[in-house]
Amino acid sequence: MNDSSSKMGSGDKLLLAALHLIAEKGYNGVTTLEIATAAGLSEKTLFRHFGTKQKLLEAAFDRYHYAEEMKKLFAEKLVWDLERDLLLVSTTYHEIMNRNRKMIQISLKEDEGQLPGFRARTQKHPQQLLEILTNYFIEMSAQGKIVTSNPEMHAFTFIIMHFGAFMNDLDAQKSYPGINLAPFVQESVRLFARALRP
Amino acid sequence: MNDSSSKMGSGDKLLLAALHLIAEKGYNGVTTLEIATAAGLSEKTLFRHFGTKQKLLEAAFDRYHYAEEMKKLFAEKLVWDLERDLLLVSTTYHEIMNRNRKMIQISLKEDEGQLPGFRARTQKHPQQLLEILTNYFIEMSAQGKIVTSNPEMHAFTFIIMHFGAFMNDLDAQKSYPGINLAPFVQESVRLFARALRP
DNA sequence: GAAAAGACTGTCAGTACTTACTGACATATG
DNA sequence: CATATGTCAGTAAGTACTGACAGTCTTTTC
Numbered sequence: 001m002n003d004s005s006s007k008m009g010s011g012d013k014l015l016l017a018a019l020h021l022i023a024e025k026g027y028n029g030v031t032t033l034e035i036a037t038a039a040g041l042s043e044k045t046l047f048r049h050f051g052t053k054q055k056l057l058e059a060a061f062d063r064y065h066y067a068e069e070m071k072k073l074f075a076e077k078l079v080w081d082l083e084r085d086l087l088l089v090s091t092t093y094h095e096i097m098n099r100n101r102k103m104i105q106i107s108l109k110e111d112e113g114q115l116p117g118f119r120a121r122t123q124k125h126p127q128q129l130l131e132i133l134t135n136y137f138i139e140m141s142a143q144g145k146i147v148t149s150n151p152e153m154h155a156f157t158f159i160i161m162h163f164g165a166f167m168n169d170l171d172a173q174k175s176y177p178g179i180n181l182a183p184f185v186q187e188s189v190r191l192f193a194r195a196l197r198p
Numbered sequence: 199m200n201d202s203s204s205k206m207g208s209g210d211k212l213l214l215a216a217l218h219l220i221a222e223k224g225y226n227g228v229t230t231l232e233i234a235t236a237a238g239l240s241e242k243t244l245f246r247h248f249g250t251k252q253k254l255l256e257a258a259f260d261r262y263h264y265a266e267e268m269k270k271l272f273a274e275k276l277v278w279d280l281e282r283d284l285l286l287v288s289t290t291y292h293e294i295m296n297r298n299r300k301m302i303q304i305s306l307k308e309d310e311g312q313l314p315g316f317r318a319r320t321q322k323h324p325q326q327l328l329e330i331l332t333n334y335f336i337e338m339s340a341q342g343k344i345v346t347s348n349p350e351m352h353a354f355t356f357i358i359m360h361f362g363a364f365m366n367d368l369d370a371q372k373s374y375p376g377i378n379l380a381p382f383v384q385e386s387v388r389l390f391a392r393a394l395r396p
Numbered sequence: 397g398a399a400a401a402g403a404c405t406g407t408c409a410g411t412a413c414t415t416a417c418t419g420a421c422a423t424a425t426g
Numbered sequence: 427c428a429t430a431t432g433t434c435a436g437t438a439a440g441t442a443c444t445g446a447c448a449g450t451c452t453t454t455t456c
Contacts, residue, residue: 010404025309028226031441042406047443109307111223112371123373130374153385156377161355163373164362175321175361176328179354187351195393208430229415240432245417 011049013039015060022057023105027115032056057106057115065121066099070128078136082146083193089133090162090185096125097166105170126163130155137196146196158192209247211237213258220255221303225313230254255304255313263319264297268326276334280344281391287331288360288383294323295364303368324361328353335394344394356390 008016017039021030032053036043050056073092078085097104100122107115107122133155140146148154165184168174206214215237219228230251234241248254271290276283295302298320305313305320331353338344346352363382366372 026224026226026307028224029309032443033441043443044407045405048405051443053442109224111227119371123371126373150385153377153382154389156374156382157359157386157389160362160366160374160382161359162362164358164360164365167362167365168358175324176354176358179351184351184354184358187348188355191352191355191393192389195389230417231415241417242433243431246431249417251416 010039010041010045012063013041014046014049014056015063018056019060019064019102019106022060023102023109026109027053027057027106061103061118061121065103066096067121067124068096070096070125071132074132080140080143080145082140082196083189085136086158086189086192087185089129089136089158090189093125093129093159093162094166094181094185097163100125101170126159129159133158144198147198148196154196161188208237208239208243210261211239212244212247212254213261216254217258217262217300217304220258221300221307224307225251225255225304259301259316259319263301264294265319265322266294268294268323269330272330278338278341278343280338280394281387283334284356284387284390285383287327287334287356288387291323291327291357291360292364292379292383295361298323299368324357327357331356342396345396346394352394359386 014035018030018035021035021038024030032046033043035056036046039046046056050059070092074089077088103118104122107118110118112119130152134152137146137148137151137155141148141151162185165181165188168176168179169181212233216228216233219233219236222228230244231241233254234244237244244254248257268290272287275286301316302320305316308316310317328350332350335344335346335349335353339346339349360383363379363386366374366377367379
């Protein structure tokens with residue numbers, strides 16, 4: 001049950017345990033004692049490090065939230081081949097979403113009131129991706145390589161589809177347990193490419 | 199803040215208030231006093247009706263969970279015209295998901311441990327739909343009306359796409375606030391029909 | 397190398413607050 | 427009278443958080 005390979009400092013052990021447990025049972029569903037025990041430490045140590053339970057969560061968020069600039073990520077990598085680029089976009093999407101998996105779980109469970117700014121940060125990536133993909137579709141359409149009557153809606157459709165798949169995958173108790181991500185990504189990209197071909 | 203039109207019985211007022219608040223703040227994030235007050239009643243009345251907080255939630259679930267047999271719903275309505283049928287499937291999907299909106303929010307926030315059987319029931323519809331749509335694609339393919347190399351995966355893709363859109367719409371703080379459901383449904387169906395055309 | 401100092405942690409007892417839940421009694425409504 | 431509700435006071439448990447003290451381990455210093 002314990003991520004704490006013995007080399008980690010106490011602070012990190014606590015942060016990881018907190019992230020793990022809060023993602024699973026919600027902020028109000030976990031006690032500070034539980035978190036400390038899961039980290040293999042005493043409750044006292046938890047408070048010595050972070051002062052309050054709230055600050056512990058905030059610290060965990062600051063420490064383990066990955067936020068790259070996506071535009072740079074794509075600026076050089078797009079090769080203006082539809083299927084190839086869509087595959088790049090979707091795998092990148094799933095990579096980032098997976099890295100922020102726990103964060104996303106938490107922001108789904110807690111309401112905005114108690115976690116100021118939490119949502120905004122977990123939603124940054126999806127929004128950037130939508131912009132990028134919309135512009136990509138517009139340019140591809142101008143180049144005559146695809147047909148899009150509505151670039152933004154199509155970009156949204158593409159991303160929200162992967163968002164759905166990600167959500168389904170997020171939970172141990174998922175709705176569609178038989179389906180894995182990798183083949184889905186492949187097939188969905190193929191499908192989309194077919195839909196947009198001139 | 200109050201749904202309680204004066205004609206409702208106390209029991210229902212409480213159930214609705216509970217549903218509303220738990221969906222918003224989570225089971226552990228709401229107190230019995232809050233629920234009772236929101237219903238315009240005293241806490242005592244709450245306990246007289248339901249005994250415990252747990253039973254209140256369970257009662258709310260039993261009372262407000264809509265679970266029709268989807269197969270019957272579609273048996274007569276499908277007309278074997280791809281675009282028309284996909285539109286029917288997706289609008290029906292969104293209708294049912296919307297009716298169970300609060301339930302789904304709750305089952306997302308709480309972990310399985312505390313709500314036995316909750317998940318299973320909110321996931322019943324999606325699973326039935328996948329079956330129906332898969333069989334539909336197989337039959338349509340046999341009739342030569344569409345091309346599907348992988349009917350189940352394509353059915354999954356279609357549904358999970360709408361699931362994603364539903365999730366995005368579920369929250370006040372959604373990731374893509376500019377996009378409405380109705381036009382999305384239209385466009386996504388058109389797109390899908392294009393992708394599967396022979 | 398021994399000793400002293402400092403940093404980190406555990407134990408334990410305890411406080412203050414919240415919250416699910418109860419019992420006794422009064423009130424209203426039909 | 428019967429049923430449904432409100433008020434109020436109170437209990438028992440859980441939980442975030444604190445203070446005092448002791449132990450261990452590492453680092454510094456003579």
